[in-house]
Amino acid sequence: MLYGAQYYRPPFPGRACWRRDLAHMKELGFNCVKHWAVWNWIEREPGCFDFSELDELVALSREYGLQVVINTVPEGAPYWTYEGNEEDLYRTADGQRVAYGGPANLPSGGWPGLCMDKPEFAALVAAFIEETARHFADEPAVIAIDVWNEPHLEPMYDYRSNMLCYCRHSRAAFRAWLKGKYPSLDALNRAWYRTYSSWEQVEPPPRFGTWADMLDWRRFWLDNLAGWLKLRAGAARRGAPGKVVQTHVAYSGILGNRIVGGLGNELGDEFLLAREVDWFGLSSFPKWLMGPDHAYRHLIHNEMVAEAAHGKLFYQVELQGGAGKPGLLGGEVPDAGDVKIWNWNTISAGGKGTVYWQYAPEPAGVESPGFGLTGFAGEDTPRSLAASECAGRLNLPELDAAVRVPAENAVYASRSSDLLTFASERREEMYAGSLSGVFRAAYERGIPVRFLHEDYIGELAEATVRFLYLPLPLVLSERETEHLVRFVERGGTLVSEACPGLYRPDGLLDQEGTALGRLFGLGHREIQGLPDWGMVTACCEDGTVFAGKWYRQLVNPGQDVRVLARFEDGEAAVTERLLGKGRAVWIGTYPSYYHEHGFELDGGGKRDGTRDLLTRFMSLGGYGIIEKVEVPECESSGISLAPVVRLHRLEGEYLLTVVNHLEREARVKVWFREEQAFAGGPGKCLELTVPARDGTCARWSSSRR
Template sequence: MATQQPERPLLPIAAWYAAGPSRATMIEPLGSDGEAIVRRDLTHLKESGLNTVRTWIDWASGEPEPGRYDFEALDRVLRLAQELGLRVILQLYLDSAPDWLAEAYPDSRYVSQGGQAIDSQGSPGYCYDHPGVRQAAERFMQAVARRVKDHPGFLAYDLWSEPHIVQWAYFDYLPQPALFCYCHHSKRRFRQWLEARYGEIDRLNRAWYRRFSSWESVEPPRFISLMTYTDFIDWQRFIIDKITQDLAWRARTVKAVDPVHPVTSHSAVPAVMTVPLLEQGEPDDWQVAQVVDVWGTSFYPKHVGARETADPVVRGAYLDSTRSATASLGRPFWLGELQGGHGYVGTFAEPASAADIRAWAWGPIAHGAKGLCFYAWRPMSRGYESAGFGLTHPDGSPTDRSRAAGEVARVVDRHADLFVSAQVPQSDVAIVWNNDANILWGCLREKSPYVPSRSLLGVYRALFEHHLPVDFLHPDQLATGRPTPVPDAPKLLAPGRAAGVAPGPRPLEVDRYKVIYMPFSIMVRRDVARGLAAYVQAGGTVVAEARTGWNDDEGKVDGSVPGSGLREIFGAQEAWARSRRDGDAVEIEVAPDPVVAFEGGRIKSAHYEQALEPLGARVIGRFASGEPAVTVHDAGRGRAVLVGSWVGLGYHVHRDPAAGRFIAGFALAAGARRPVEVEGLPGTAVEARLMVGETRQEGPYLLVFLFNHTPEPVAPRVRIAVPWSTRRVAVAELTGDARHEAAVQADGSVTLERALAGREIVVMKVTPA
């Protein structure tokens, strides 16, 4: 019989743990005192305040011989967790695969673009396109599901940690980036994908400018040609689809045995921060979110070498983009991995404090996360992350970090109905994440995600600093209103119907956005251009950057830049373009105009000077040479703005205040709402976030989160837009005991004053009085 789900709402706050000092994906063999060690560790985890343990099983140790399963460590965690009242999330690691697979299937190794077959050294395992490997993996996954599905404490599966084509291996001896997989099974799968896409070999030949006689003669591209890169565009699109379909396969396999419990997965880095050529394939968050009950991401603000993520703006973009991908479907998101301790990688180190843990936990919750999984309970015991990332000391004893994580968990558990039900409302402003442009970036022999991601981050930063909440959009949403459905997606659970899966938000609607920003959109599909035209005609404002629509779907210049029909939308085209080094400022003189709430003046941009030729648009900005740099075109009831430079990247690099006001000014001029605003302080010193909810017991309510990101005490005035017709509101601090009432002003807002100590975080519930 299926496990009966508890009635009480649950927002799981977990820590990764399997057996004593084990590091994922490994299971450390324990001696005769193993039971006592695990019991002690799980007791400390429970006493800290966490409500869930996230354990794991790897294929190599779970099936040491074909058909012989070893679930001893898993059984022990399930049993002891139940005794202690902890729920259990299970991580399945197929990529840590048993060596007997290579003996049974010698042709199952991954093959690089250079033809090198890769032996697995604990990872990356073997190619799932091999039918024997796939069938063996199915048997193992279903054996695990049968083992856990009826256990009373079992909560959910995570089927794939940080999906890539190959996992956790560094092929320094291969040309970089190393591309996979070119085994004959993967080649066959690519040909099938091409046949489904093109239908006829002649259509493929026209697109690729080739002369193949049959599908069997098609070879996947291994390099980039000077003449055409349509083949390489298709290869990158295939890899993205392959990751999605492989995750869907895992979900269908487990759900065939256990349709009751949620299946989840999580990315290494949100899609907006990366490009498809990185790390042997990167998933599209908007695609993969369709094939699991809960999608999420890893979140390491102080992972060594990633110092930028200590910035609350960058952290916000990570979280808002992941939320937006799942909210496009009306589904929730989790953090599959949340940094729990010091960042140790090789000889490099970065400390983490209790204050860090509080900020890293409350931040995701304020951005809508419905589950947190700290990585890990104990620090890593082996490998190049040794002694890193744990909430506890290496011996498992508690630390200030583990106590801080427990403090957050206790508050969330105490008010679980509020935190489970509350949602981040749809914003008035959206930023387009254009993975088609990222694919083209790879075809231009650019491997770094810096320019694409920092172009988005610059726009996000300007809006963040002006207290304008932001959603992210996928090009498919512009084309059809929602992400393109994934074929053969598994049947998923309705959010809120299973314990641990919170209700999802109302799905995001493109026509509700007042302004859509399109940074770094050097490739635009024709269907996306048509959707964008409809949005503008209906009254929306779009703001795009230099070389938007430079290439079309197949990687060709389509008559003009911008192409694909965008020239008519923007009423302008490229006259000429000159590139600059990113560190060199491109200056633009902008005149006052009703389309932008900007006083006028000089702004700093980056990378391109694209002189614009107006074709019905009016010019509101010029380069120092006098050439048109910013145009506005009125179309229907809306308007399209084209900036002949990369102003988002420029703001990220130069932090020119005038450029920040210019970017945010389009949203402000269009009437974008600021539901919660901090008065009189710089945009990133104090961050304020708002969620909206309603429960049967509480009625309607707001959750207001205040973060002091500085080490110094501050006394902000916070103005909140109240969505109710009431004269007074009641304010109760969930992170403390303070309670009071406040008057609602004539404009429907409430002003709250709350002194904050250095790095203090306050969570308040606001209800009609």
Template sequence: MRLWRRTALSLLIARLLLLTVSAQEESFFPVAVWYGGGRARAPMLEARVDRDRWRQDLKQIKSLGFNAIRCWVDWATAEPVEGKYDFAALDALLDLAEELDLKVIVQVYVDSAPDWVGKKYREAEFVSISGDRIRSESAPGYCFDHPGVRRAVLDFYAALATHLKGKRAFYGWDLWSEPHVINWAQATYLVGPEFCFCPYSVARYREWLKKKYGSLDALNHAWYRRFADWSEVEPNRLSTILSYTDYIDWRFFIIDKLAEDLRARREAVKRILPDRVATSHAAAPSLFTSPLSGDGSPDDWLMAEQVDFWGTSFYPKHSFPVGRDVAWRGALLDFARSASGERGFWVGELQGGFGTVALRISSTVTPEDIRIWTWSAVARGAKAINFYAWYPMSSGYESGGFGLINLDGTVTERAREAGRIAQTIDRHRALFLRAHPARAEIAIVYNPLSYMVGGRRPLQAAGPQGEFVNIERNSMLGIYRALFPANVPVDFLHVDRIARGEARRYKLIFLPYPLMLSEAASRALIEYVKQGGALVAEARLAWNDERGRAKEIIPGFGLHEVCGCRETAVQQTASGKTEIEVAAAGASLPLLKPGDRLRGLGYEETLTPISPNARVVARFSDGSPAIVASTFGRGKMIAIGTFLGAAYEAERDPNLARFFLGLLDWAGIAREAEVVSANGASSVEIKLMSVDADQKILFVFNHGEAPVEATVSVKGSFQRAIELTTGKDLELREGEGAVGLTKGLAPKEVWIVHLRP
């Protein structure tokens, strides 16, 4: 089932608008700092324009090597009276930026709404699932579904675009920072708040349902209801024993609504300034959010279709005493890259200094962190970096945090390091703009439906089964983490893209936590294996369809024929953990041998073979089949009767790591670049970008705390290797169809090499 549809006309318009910005995109790679004039924190502005002081700040930013700033406009300040605009601070920054040859990216905040909006449209307040109305206190503003608010918001975007005509320093927009239904405010007095249940959102939901089902009879059949009129239809609020199709529809309506709201913002400015780059960025990629979130979380793939560039915030230490590890960071960036496609993605916010949320303070952000984080993003296809922020936060519960420099204006070494990186990128921007990450042969499926099993009764538990919390995310993240040491490109693939036929691009597809699957995706996966693909699926594959209804045979939709087995029993273990032993037939699991034990999580699903092409390669402790390998058509499949991805994320079992890494050989995955040796260290990561048919950019990272001497092999025929940071020619060793390079890497060092004829 297609979870959303776009008309041919809207697709054509989007393509035409993309063509208008291509020339700008191909010539500029923004490396910016967030700076709104003085020390005020976003989205607030200083009370008065101080050109002399702002000029000094911009001179300092420019002298370090940055080529852009990212300033902001908040609706409350810019339109204090309806129809009367105050863009004085923005004008001053644009004039100063033009004077200093800096580009300007404008971040727009309409969540900070003027008081006149609430007075004029008192019925436009957000309404939670409980019926509580949320009074805006500078945020979160008012519901975009109210026609008066929607018109006022889009009029503001149009007025701002009109004002920016002729401003030569203006490069582009971020039209919506970290989109949600409700932003920048938390109703801590409510239990389980969820938005928005106002009459205008409900009316919009009914229209969405009419398009999906076509008739009230079809809706009644799907929901097990007896509505006599569309006016009786309301969003799901309860968990009932009858059906949770109504809940699934409500959650996908929110996903579609966010994308449509972003498209409306884009269209409002593109009608006036079609040649300026339009972007938006998530608070975190969908890997680290949930479509069940009460404030409404976007779907990265769908949002990326609405703008020239979609992106993400990236705070590896945020306000935590222990920073996120390298695999976690890689997964975040690869997820953002995967959703954005070949055009690349933007890092809308990159942490510039230590973080704080009230009394919670992060570990120190070092220059080495800035180096590793920035180049990790560029190596994965980022086409803009925006450091958050120049000054630390000046007020609020983030006060004193996140700045590249100190609040008194003194420049830090991490700011200088960020500036040096900016200089390198700017010096080679044509190269980086043309480069794209090496093509992945492996995909890990992202499936929003997997979060919805049980409707408003998600499978979560505390105590000994606490691992079930976030099992959807951990199932994906655990597989990615296990594969990370292999240094092979890995994509995340939206399940809806499988239904569109994109599975054929991959040799190996992992389907983690696949309890709910659409019929269209299932059919596409069957064809994928039949045509030669390799599929690995975890427990209870396609147990439920996209309406939440159980299939007669599990795996559902005929996938039991692909894996050559079916579920004959299933239980949840008392401890929440499972034990699996590799069987004698386990030779089909490279890197493992008979008798090796694997630790799983959650279910013990007995997978009884039903085909001569299937064989049991691992068993649970009671002897029942746990893992079955099969062939189907020209392809093959492994069915797993438990959750190994989430288990690896929880415990990092070495045998599980070998299991996942062995599947690369099982599927015939090529290694275009490899770490040949690194003094036995596991801290070296390599990424490869293609510039054209015969040029590559090689990134070598030492994530460790100790120096290593790393030798790297890259397939291909190259005559020159140039170190990009110094311009120095490097020694190349030629081998069979590959070249080798060796370098001693200091702790946290990043080595960037341009390989060319």
């Protein structure tokens, strides 16, 4: 397990504090520290590298038994790279050049550097990373080189209403990418509905309009950033072949901090990026960036990024240690309960530790006086003491060795559907909110659930998923449809919202309704927008009333289709089709967005009815060995809080984690299908009492004695 804090970001903290602070980290029970290697601070003249400050810090860290992660930051570029290269700055869609400056997180300036699509600049970045890695290659205290601090298209955080990058090098790289995708210019013309006569005429879309070119532009950038990461990782491996290479994302790009998306805008795709490194991590500033709902939102980000890591070591590389920075003097300060919940959220998702951002308060710039885990003089605070408690309680061999067991219930995450909502004039919040909504319905009921990404749809054949929900599934390829058909035929339960596969991956309408017909036995009639983009209600056979958002889809059910619910005008609202050993359920609207608005009309219980529908077909236990989980009813005061149950596996043993987000003590019962060899004797029920805003775990043999 890795427990510690980010410490040095030049020029802060000053040298006078180093020994005191690193010694105290050891006293807190930390075993890890992260230091930034900022390019312009180290290579002030071309080819002249000065690592003296980092050398001193690493030596002190080693003295106090702290493992070191060196975070390379070429986004703080030397100013000698700027002179004469103004044409190679990042450029927005409207032609604005992004000049070097000092952003909130880089006191030494040089941000954001030149666009990495300029080959000569990319080579300089790689050389800096390689030299840094080589310098620490034989240093035993340095365990990892983090090659990209929160990979995304760097200026986008400050230019969110615009698009990047339209410099000459990115435009050329885009054309090269298109030539790799399309066998000829004629093929591109057919795909984009254009009449280009030469490749030189092809330009990226400067505005929203047709979808085909925008989808390619966004997919290019996702691939492009993964390529930049691969270049950085390769440089680190050349410099230090024996060191771990890692990166960490600012948040799940699919979800966005406040569940408004970010894949098409900031372009950090965790599922592409995680492939290029050995370890993968997450930054989280829950009380600053995730709002009052931060306990749940932090959990879902951990769950998504853990899925992206796909078995690689995953941990919380940055976690809010002090007040965030909306406003002049900062925002809300995390309390001890926040620290405990956030740590347990990561552990429950299979994470292997927490590194705080950051140990000391930031003394200068926009981030001052925020983020410090400790006080101004290095003194302890309630949150540093809580962090110390978590390090002591959670840095255990069994938690380190435990491997998360994939839940049987899964929510499908589609890059293609997400990008389509972005191409439709930045509507990613619709997709992110839908993903979160069905996940939240399970969370509120205490039902274990996971994500399954389109990149790994082939894993449906492994039979670890028994239930799969498709939120806002506007795009389904032929390959995806085939996998989903086989999943149902083998006995799986598939539940889809309206318009599954309405569009092909290239953004063209599928007028044959392939997925709708093959999976659900339905024929498309019409899509109806709801007044003021509001909601529609429907009634199930058992009298349950649920609500959906934005649209409803009208269909013609086939002869082998059963109608389970109807809209108020009698049109089919939910249908079921038996296919092989399984069933395919279609919902004719978008109920998973319910959590954003409650869907409560005149006390009519629409929220509960919608949540019932979303979880109706799920496995209540979430895992093959668990029959059901009983948790207290979730608390709701504008937001919903509930306990979280997750199962992990050790060699010959199981480990269960329970995170209690409630403001009160929670009693959780887990019922097993067969007797388990618990420490207190065999039984079918495990009962745990979890303190308010805290977590616990239980461990037992995986076979009866």
